[in-house]
Amino acid sequence: MxxxxxxxxxxxxxxxxxxxxxxxxxxxxxxxxxxxxxxxxxxxxxxxxxxxxxxxxxxxxxxxxxxxxxxxxxxxxxxxxxxxxxxxxxxxxxxxxxxxxxxxxxxxxxxxxxxxxxxxxxxxxxxxxxxYPGPQFGVQGTRRLAGVEARPIIGTIIKPSVGLGPDETASLVNELCSAGIDFIKDDELQSDGPACPFHLRVEKVMRVIDTHAQRSGKKVMFAFNLTGDLDQMRRRHDTLLKHGATCMMASLNSVGLVGMIELARFGQLPIHAHRNGWGYLSRHPMLGWSYTAWQKIWRLAGADHMHVNGIGNKFAEEDSSCLASARACLAPMFTEKPCVVMPVFSSAQAPRSAPATYQGLGSTDLIVTAGGGILAHPKGAAAGVEAMQQAWQAAVAGVPLDDFARTRPNLRHALEMAA
The missing domain is CATH 3.30.70.150 (RuBisCO large subunit, N-terminal domain)
Structure with missing residues (x-):
């Protein structure tokens, strides 16, 4: 009935x-x-x-x-x-x-x-x-565009959060593409500031990504932050299409519900939905929203990826709450229209986080974005990417990280750094 x-x-x-x-x-x-x-x-x-x-x-x-x-x-x-x-x-x-x-x-x-x-x-x-449209890409569409199947999508965030210009950003993206990264995103603080104009950042970053794609056959997904008013987001979305980008990012609490609905209606790319500001809606246990309820609104409005915090995060949220949020993102909303979205783990993520994340979620349908967990690796970004990939290989295989790291020096260095 x-x-x-x-x-x-x-x-x-x-x-x-x-x-x-x-x-x-x-x-x-x-x-x-x-x-x-x-x-x-x-x-x-x-x-x-x-x-x-x-x-x-x-x-x-x-x-x-x-x-x-x-x-x-x-x-x-x-x-x-x-x-x-x-x-x-x-x-x-x-x-x-x-x-x-x-x-x-x-x-x-x-x-x-x-x-x-x-x-x-x-x-x-x-x-x-x-x-309502619901997610147009979701898990399967995101995997297809990112060229990643049967494992987590390993990503990072451009750091410093703000301050890098278009050329510096493109240089870092070049290093990350060479390292074998799957996914990169703007920080939520970076959109279209004078120091790093959106159109120049897109042009220079996509030139780097396309060059690597021609050589490797894999196109790294970059979530460009187009947060703004509706006209700005339309123009920025068209800029992304012009340069062949495969993802756009918006801050949910900044663009609002109607902004997200309209972005999904005219948008032709996956929407990476950032939840910055979530704390003021949720942090008091007797006020606001549970994430289980809140994320349903945004999924139906059209988000394809939803941030859920991360294991061992730098914020106030317990690991159990983070995992419950991620499971909620993967739970169907309707029989005929599941509206399933890709949960995004972020905040202080590193190789040590992989086993607990996999055991708690029971799925590899996720994006994990590690900023310092990749970029701060003592051997460089390429070693950081490899260490994250190896940590997830161990987690899925059920092998303790320290045992897996014995013959994998980049993973071992990452674990020693976090000890």
Whole structure:
């Protein structure tokens, strides 16, 4: 049976009566308001009102609110937490991603009776799959363009993040192509600054990539950061097509949902979606989004690659959370339109990260981008690329890294450097 309802799971904290607060949330985000109104008839509510379809009160309360509220709370009040599911008929808003966000992640976060709210998961009717493109390339299209099968795509980031001009960037790309890299990306801080104009960077980098491709038969994928307003992104996308590029990158929180939807509609290249700013949406455990829910919005909008952080990263996220995010990217969203995307592991990635990443994900369908993990190798970038490739060979084969490194000096040097 085809579902015609939108279902969203939340973790709620409140000092009020949980059932009443959940029902208030449902009314606030559909047909109701803070007082009864004559126009909200039973027939109207049947057609468009949200419902509370699950309520599971957790068996412990907390003494203080997770988030501040101006609502007066009795000093002896206990703050209860519960898992709740709200369900909206599709007729409430239709298959519209921008209006979906306003409905499921709008004023709910501001309600005075809510002292904690985290959006955990979303389940959407098939009408959304019909209305939006989803990833045009995903895992298989990315592998085809990168010329990499049956193993992870090994990549790096141009470092320093900013400061290199077009010629210096092209020189580093030449070194990385010679080393056998699969994938290179701009840093998210580098787009079209005066020191490294986008069109010149693309022209010079693609000249290097094409030269290596003619010699080796393999075209390295470079994700050029075209983040900007819509007209800028259109022009930059056309520049990429002109020079034969095979990937474009956009910062999700910078271009916004409509920007991503439009980029996917006019774009003819895989979209490497960077999640910079994710921390302000997620870092407090009782506020914001889970990655499981958040990444579904962007996958449906058209992203082909999604950043998920990395094992042993430099940020605040636990390894288990990073791996759960990556598994979510590979989990189908719809029966007829899976919308599967390639997870991208980044942040302090190095050969030591490979075994735990593979064991936790259980797949080689990923991009791993190691900046210092490749470029800082004591024997140079070529040795860094080889060490990463060998680390993943060992991980997939189930051979301990230190044993595998005994006859592979570049891997051994990388492991010693990280010790």
């Amino acid at each position: 085809v579902s015609t309802r939108i279902e969203v799971d939340y973790l709620l904290e409140t000092h009020g009566e949980v059932q009443r607060v959940a029902e208030f949330m449902a009314g606030e985000q559909s047909s109701g308001t803070f007082v009864a109104i004559p126009g909200e008839t039973p027939e109207l509510k049947e057609r468009v009102a949200a419902q509370v379809t699950r309520l599971e009160i957790l068996d412990h309360a907390v003494e203080g609110p997770s988030l501040p509220t101006r609502v007066k709370v009795e000093s002896e009040a206990r703050f209860k937490r519960a898992f709740i599911t709200l369900s909206w008929p599709l007729d409430t808003l239709g298959p519209s991603l921008p209006n979906l966000l306003a409905t499921i992640a709008g004023n709910l976060f501001e309600l005075g009776s809510v002292t904690g709210l985290r959006l955990l998961d979303i389940r959407l009717p098939d009408a959304f799959a019909a209305a």
